[in-house]
Amino acid sequence: MSNRIGFLGPRATFTHFAVQSFFGDEVEQVPYTTIPQCIDAVADGEIDFAVVPTENALEGSVNLTFDYLIHEQPLYIVGEIVSPIEQHFMVHPSRKNDWENVTRIYSHSHAIAQCHKFLHQTFKGITYDYATSTGAAASYVSNHPEESVAAIANNLAAKEYGLEIVKANIHDYHYNHTRFAILHPSNKAEYTSPYLTPDKEKTTLMVTLPSDQSGALHQVLSAFTWRKLNLSKIESRPMKTGLGNYFFIIDIDMLVDEILIPGAIAELEALGCSVKLLGSYEAYSISQQIEKEV
Numbered sequence: 001m002s003n004r005i006g007f008l009g010p011r012a013t014f015t016h017f018a019v020q021s022f023f024g025d026e027v028e029q030v031p032y033t034t035i036p037q038c039i040d041a042v043a044d045g046e047i048d049f050a051v052v053p054t055e056n057a058l059e060g061s062v063n064l065t066f067d068y069l070i071h072e073q074p075l076y077i078v079g080e081i082v083s084p085i086e087q088h089f090m091v092h093p094s095r096k097n098d099w100e101n102v103t104r105i106y107s108h109s110h111a112i113a114q115c116h117k118f119l120h121q122t123f124k125g126i127t128y129d130y131a132t133s134t135g136a137a138a139s140y141v142s143n144h145p146e147e148s149v150a151a152i153a154n155n156l157a158a159k160e161y162g163l164e165i166v167k168a169n170i171h172d173y174h175y176n177h178t179r180f181a182i183l184h185p186s187n188k189a190e191y192t193s194p195y196l197t198p199d200k201e202k203t204t205l206m207v208t209l210p211s212d213q214s215g216a217l218h219q220v221l222s223a224f225t226w227r228k229l230n231l232s233k234i235e236s237r238p239m240k241t242g243l244g245n246y247f248f249i250i251d252i253d254m255l256v257d258e259i260l261i262p263g264a265i266a267e268l269e270a271l272g273c274s275v276k277l278l279g280s281y282e283a284y285s286i287s288q289q290i291e292k293e294v
């Protein structure tokens, strides 16, 4: 039986491209309108894996994903896919000669943020509308030819929804990549990619510091440092229990082993921290830009 893979849809989002590039056509691809709906679906067993965006090189973490995983649905990250991202400006074909006069721009908040310089120079003072995904924005523009609105999305979305790309590659910085997490209820999930081989191994921990203890973060970091555990990310997020209460998401550049990571976790717990393993997994990179059709 083929795996069912849920993703932030509709068709032709960047997440769909990541799913297609990683799993290929052998799996059943199931679009969800929002990240929480996709996460709920894998928690409920409706799909085998969920693929959702976690971090963009220009815009930072996708807070909705981490917050939902931490506060609502405790799942494991069982894999990571990193994909290059190119943003294009597109309109309904009937507006292709008049695109500079659109009055609204519709897209995912991260896509709009990735193109701020271009948008500021070309459309000062224009209204932005935020969509659940770039694909949803492209679909809306396609279904509303009477509205003076443009979408920011990828090549696949332009093809899928019959839009005209009037300005390609409008993202402000060349190095624009997004990480996507593969989520599953258990941390021992089996899947394969017919196309990609892993290029990194990672472990992600959530660490809550003991309250009001001076130097606690320094002690946490030193538990990793003296074991020579390389950290590739440390980020704080609000606990949502009151102003000033934060936890940390920490990425370590190796899989959970028998000694080093368990030793670091035991040391953190002895300091009064609470530590949760969010995943220990392989990371894969998609090297080519979006060219082929989903």
Ligand SMILES: O=C(O)C(=O)Cc1ccccc1
Binding pocket: 008, 012, 013, 014, 015, 016, 053, 056, 085, 108, 110, 111, 132, 133, 134, 135, 178
């Ligand atoms: O909206 C999409 O297409 C997504 O998959 C989320 C996203 C948005 C912007 C950049 C990368 C991923």
